[in-house]
Amino acid sequence: xxxxxxxxxxxxxxxxxxxxxxxxxxxxxxxxxxxxxxxxxxxxxxxxxxxxxxxxxxxxxxxxxxxxxxxxxxxxxxxxxxxxxxxxxxxxxxxxxxxxxxxxxxxxxxxxxxxxxxxxxxxxxxxxxxxxxxxxxxxxxxxxxxxxxxxxxxxxxxxxxxxxxxxxxxxxxxxxxxxxxxxxxxxxxxxxxxx
Amino acid sequence: xxxxxxxxxxxxxxxxxxxxxxxxxxxxxxxxxxxxxxxxxxxxxxxxxxxxxxxxxxxxxxxxxxxxxxxxxxxxxxxxxxxxxxxxxxxxxxxxxxxxxxxxxxxxxxxxxxxxxxxxxxxxxxxxxxxxxxxxxxxxxxxxxxxxxxxxxxxxxxxxxxxxxxxxxxxxxxxxxxxxxxxxxxxxxxxxxxx
Numbered sequence: 100x101x102x103x104x105x106x107x108x109x110x111x112x113x114x115x116x117x118x119x120x121x122x123x124x125x126x127x128x129x130x131x132x133x134x135x136x137x138x139x140x141x142x143x144x145x146x147x148x149x150x151x152x153x154x155x156x157x158x159x160x161x162x163x164x165x166x167x168x169x170x171x172x173x174x175x176x177x178x179x180x181x182x183x184x185x186x187x188x189x190x191x192x193x194x195x196x197x198x199x200x201x202x203x204x205x206x207x208x209x210x211x212x213x214x215x216x217x218x219x220x221x222x223x224x225x226x227x228x229x230x231x232x233x234x235x236x237x238x239x240x241x242x243x244x245x246x247x248x249x250x251x252x253x254x255x256x257x258x259x260x261x262x263x264x265x266x267x268x269x270x271x272x273x274x275x276x277x278x279x280x281x282x283x284x285x286x287x288x289x290x291x292x293x294x
Numbered sequence: 295x296x297x298x299x300x301x302x303x304x305x306x307x308x309x310x311x312x313x314x315x316x317x318x319x320x321x322x323x324x325x326x327x328x329x330x331x332x333x334x335x336x337x338x339x340x341x342x343x344x345x346x347x348x349x350x351x352x353x354x355x356x357x358x359x360x361x362x363x364x365x366x367x368x369x370x371x372x373x374x375x376x377x378x379x380x381x382x383x384x385x386x387x388x389x390x391x392x393x394x395x396x397x398x399x400x401x402x403x404x405x406x407x408x409x410x411x412x413x414x415x416x417x418x419x420x421x422x423x424x425x426x427x428x429x430x431x432x433x434x435x436x437x438x439x440x441x442x443x444x445x446x447x448x449x450x451x452x453x454x455x456x457x458x459x460x461x462x463x464x465x466x467x468x469x470x471x472x473x474x475x476x477x478x479x480x481x482x483x484x485x486x487x488x489x
Contacts, residue, residue: 173439209487216480223418223422224469224472227419227422227423228469231423231428232426235371238371239431239434240442244369246363246369250443252442274423278415281411289407
């Protein structure tokens with residue numbers, strides 16, 4: 100049967116293995132996960148930015164009747180967190196939308212996987228470090244640190260801390276999905292070698 | 295010419311492209327970088343663990359003659375940092391040594407690249423978040439946060455803060471090298487598709 104094919108068909112390199120079973124499915128899962136990261140990152144930023152709370156007569160050591168305000172931009176770690184998650188949201192939206200265009204061009208899948216995996220790695224580092232930084236500061240707010248006399252504040256700023264906690268949980272989720280995205284790219288690239 | 299080849303040679307899959315120009319070099323660079331990560335992570339842990347400092351009559355608000363001690367395990371963020379960097383050191387040593395064995399078996403390069411890239415991504419997330427967490431707490435130690443009356447402490451614990459700073463710089467370096475390692479694996483996998 101093969102010998103009946105014209106010579107040109109024989110010599111042509113095999114097409115990129117985008118039609119590999121599971122390859123397209125993995126690519127689609129990746130696209131969906133990008134929008135999941137986008138939703139998680141946007142939620143995280145919104146919840147953090149709307150965490151502002153003013154309390155009166157609640158925080159120990161403050162004169163009665165004197166209002167005290169807690170907002171995310173009082174802490175450099177929370178500012179970094181909002182900046183990093185905003186970048187991640189923008190990035191995942193752009194790559195999610197561009198993936199939709201790439202789906203229509205199977206020849207571009209391999210190159211896209213390479214570029215996405217490289218940038219995803221960078222964004223993962225940024226999101227993970229921002230989650231760590233905000234988490235470290237939030238933990239002091241929750242538990243305090245008696246060794247250096249940093250008092251806990253979450254007993255007074257209950258709404259603020261609930262927002263920060265929810266925002267951290269969402270960004271941790273986004274970090275895990277970023278790891279999955281990189282794994283999908285790596286496994287897809289590896290699968291194309293063996294096909 | 296092609297038709298003169300025996301049928302079996304035609305149908306045999308191409309050998310794994312480990313002999314690709316640059317492929318072996320990239321793999322060797324990866325091995326070296328694993329030992330760089332190991333050295334950086336061990337240094338980071340050692341410098342953090344040896345940061346203990348006791349001061350008398352230096353920290354404001356403490357009665358004269360009363361000694362105050364600062365050590366890394368007073369802070370959950372620093373404990374997490376030491377645990378994460380220890381895991382990264384152990385991991386990079388194990389993968390560095392196993393890479394040395396893989397070098398002798400070119401057929402295993404592709405599979406190794408897949409496994410390393412998957413685990414590297416996980417370790418990057420852990421190291422980046424630990425660096426962020428410790429960095430967030432260290433920044434409060436350095437600058438304080440007047441909004442919640444967390445006083446800075448680095449003016450008193452100078453040696454402690456120098457150690458923490460050096461440890462953070464080293465772990466940031468280790469994180470960057472981890473990103474490079476993942477990039478190398480991804481680029482190597484991609485290069486093998488096209489060969």
